[in-house]
Amino acid sequence: MQRWQKRLLSTVALGSTIYLIDKYINHSVLERSTRTLYNALVIAADYKLNYDENNLESASKLHSRVSQRMFNVCIKNGGLYIKFGQQIASVDVLPAQYHIFRKLYDDAPSVDYDEVKKLFLEETGKEPLEMFTSFSENAIASASIAQVHKATLPDGTEVAVKVQKPQIASQLNWDLRIHRVVLWLQEMLFDIPLVWMTDYLHEHFRQETNFINEGRNAERAAMDLAKVNDLAEKVYIPKVYWEYTTPRILTCEWIDGTKFNALDDLKQKRFNLTDLMKTCVDVFANQIFKTGFIHADPHPGNILVRWNPKNSEKYQLVLLDHGLYVQSTESFRRDYCLFWKSLFTYDIDSLQSVATKWGIGNVQLFASVTLQKPWKPGKSLLINSKSNAPEVAEMASMMKQKLKSFLTTSELLPKELIFVGRNLNLVRSNNRLYGSPVNRIKIMAIHAVEGLGNDWKIWMPWRKEIIENDRPDQWIDWIVARINYSIFNCSLFLASISFYVNRIWQNLSKLITGKEGEGFEAIIDQRIKEASGQFGIQIEASAFDG
Template identity: 45%
Template sequence: MSYMRKIPVRTITFLTSTIVGIYLIDDKYNARTLQRNGLTVWNGLCIGLDYKINFRPGKGDKIDDLHERVAQRILRVCKSNGGLYIKLGQAIQVQSAILPPAYQRTFKTMYDDAPAVDFDQVIKIFHNDFNCHPDDMFDDFERTAIASASVAQVHRAKLKDGTPVAVKVQKPDIGKQMNWDLMAYKMLMHVYEYVFDLPLTWTAETQDKHLRAEVDFINEGKNSEKAKMHFESIRSLRDQVYVPNVFWDFTSSRVLTCEWIDGVKVTDKEGLERHIFLTGFVHADPHPGNVFVRPHPKRPKNCQIVLIDHGLYVEESVVFRHQYCLFWKSLFMMDTDMINQICHEWGINEPEMFASATLMKPYKQKTALHIASNQRMSIQDAYKLQMVLKERIKKFLSNTELIPRELIFVGRNMNIVRSLNRELGSPVNRINVMGTWAVKGLGSDWSNWGGNAKTFDEKHRQLIDKGSNFSGFFGQLAFILQSRYNYWLFRGTLLMISIGFYLTKIRESIGSWIYGRGDSRGFEEILDDRMKQTIEENLGIVLDQNVFEG
């Protein structure tokens, strides 16, 4: 009997020691990988069960509480795990416009500064990558980081010749955690796709590829130099946008040294929008921390935009860039056939929904962009409306293998730029700027205005006309008249939107003065109000008041 009593004690002691040992090893040498993934899996299962049990008919009045509970749970996991989980949380924040209000409120904090690691951790990185102390490479290397994000932190320093630089140092646990983090993310997406019967995994491989590239600072340096080359090749942007130089002798896969630039908060976003249509090389993370303004070094009375943090870029294919320019042009021309054709080629079966998401304003086919839609729909039960939304999303994403992966990051860029413009009171007419540069991206070929559907033949790098060839004198004359008419119709649409833009600013300024409201609402804020109203009436989603502020 005494022997039998000793076995459980020994077993318990052994198991306890093993668990404590695994915990200590994981905590000290494995960057908490097992703990972080255990937390992810546990919460993922809880979320799946919560939705499966409580998201059903008869519980419509409890759906908001359900979303709030789940959003808070996801936020806690992201902040507790840190690292790439912050990036995943930011991805949720960027897409929060299509999520319930609880997600919009909860994930607004995802761009807050992350805690910096101690300087002794920075020293270890330098010893591993350069076999020396930071002070051996730099003068005045500041011990305290001036900025810290999810993946890295930035220190101010000087080269030995006195050149001021910004030294971006990757946090030490990122390399150990990355593979497990991405595996856990993809696993959860597969589980949710099965549980909710929604296509959720189609972006996983693209996200994986770009997140891995983002933590490679040599890749970021190359992106930086490529972006600099593109901006310098566009005459109208050459002096307006600046990308800091990279110092390659002081750069590794985990340390990036760039020219130090003094600047102030961003106040002009036009330069951010233009490169999407002309070069196809898109900065996919232009949030306020990555864009600022400085006095032009040669003309101090003028300002210059400075772009930093070039880790997350997307390189558009020639075909996609042409299609995207043509899509924007077609929105202004009310060319429903062209819009539907492009959406069909992209596997998108809800052209109006996609057009609204692209413009970030309500869009209705056959209705000019400068005319507001007055469509109304009755409010139904919350559960029924969200099921309608689910079915529309399934229809929207029914051919995910055709959807260009560039859209994931181009859409992110567009949304952040719109949010910046809104925050500053809409100093520029974003929609007109986009339309104008989309047309420039199509080039000077008048066949783009001839009224015939165009595709891009990548093999021969030339446009192929799907319609008639306008042969003969009268055919050529008809082509000239039609193409010029279409071009000036496009310009007229831009003019009407511009008039609406300035009339809105005048009306809001007068209203603010008469009613003493303080600052007047900007054009973007009014478009956002229309968007919120349309989403509420069509899908039953009541968006949070501040969701569009970014």
């Protein structure tokens, strides 16, 4: 046999061995990583070379092929990539071509029962039917990293058993490494700092795959809710059965309910959508502004609705999937409360103080992205569908000019904002899904003020000497505090008037045309789309969530 033939056979044998080990032992981690890196480079080059803001047809074709390429990667890779794709699906203001990612909200492929039994043996030394009197062989739901089976405890209690897919343990470290590389490539190509957030993100992704951590999060969140009179009966978190729980198996109370996004079913069962959405905003605003322990993945699939079993005339939201939480520092929580309050009192000193502390050089820009609408000192916080387009166009232009400098001091930016922004974006998306029945911004502002406490000092000008020293002219501070409190309430009143005018317009539109008019969330989204197209950029909804 000639030398070149031997080399060829050796190469084929080596390649085949690597392929078989990767596929059947390492769950295709090399194949998935190579696929991701290749497509990331192709997509970056495609946008870099072919994006033309003045050619709408060319831009549309570009978005189509890029979104399809990204979608195909998520489908082929599975696992955490399904979760990455679902995040893209939650961004309402991306081009219409990206709506393809909404398909990822449907059940992901589940693993066979034999794989489930194998995982049970690894985790507990027992098969499912040795622990439960019944256990559904077919998963009743399947998501990115786990699937759920219905089972029955020996005492007859029905439970939901969340089982981690076996490949996740092998794929996790590789997926996170590739995620870091992709962000680094984007940073190099587009000169926007992204790598700074990876350690924080990856820490929480790892926590999400530990079901012991998820069980503890669920119990902590339930204890927090039990302390809030207005929410204790309206929101429920299923009980965890610890004796049947391991790092990769989570057993919780079984709950029968209707999915939060099944609007027709909810209406048929006579649930009040406005009340449901109000509670949805209240519960997550309470977490952000008061407890600091925040559910970072409140998409509709993680919320059920049922009638309260203790009172069949009252509704109850059931919060599921507590794997991804963030605990904000007390300093961040108070600063974020102060920032929201100051937006409504036009307290520029306080806004500037928080922005400087967080390494943010443009207060107006940060205020705009926090509220998801243009903000200027002295301008009322109205929701005006007629004037939003030029205002948001102005913000789009400002963001394009200031984004890079806005992120140059990213090391000072609180990393909690990553997951707070995700929470706010999903809640905003839920409100839009319901037709914007509640004034989300007003509700959050009220929670922000409550999160600061009842001391009148919070309404005084936020200057160091007022907090630390007794001044001879304290009566002036007393007056100023009452004036600021009045300004805040006036701002809320004006925002309420604007909101209800918009709601009346929605109802009139439905009466006249048969189609319900757009809510303010949809109006803002549409104006952002229109404005971003004018400036050759795509502004994602998550960019407007602080």
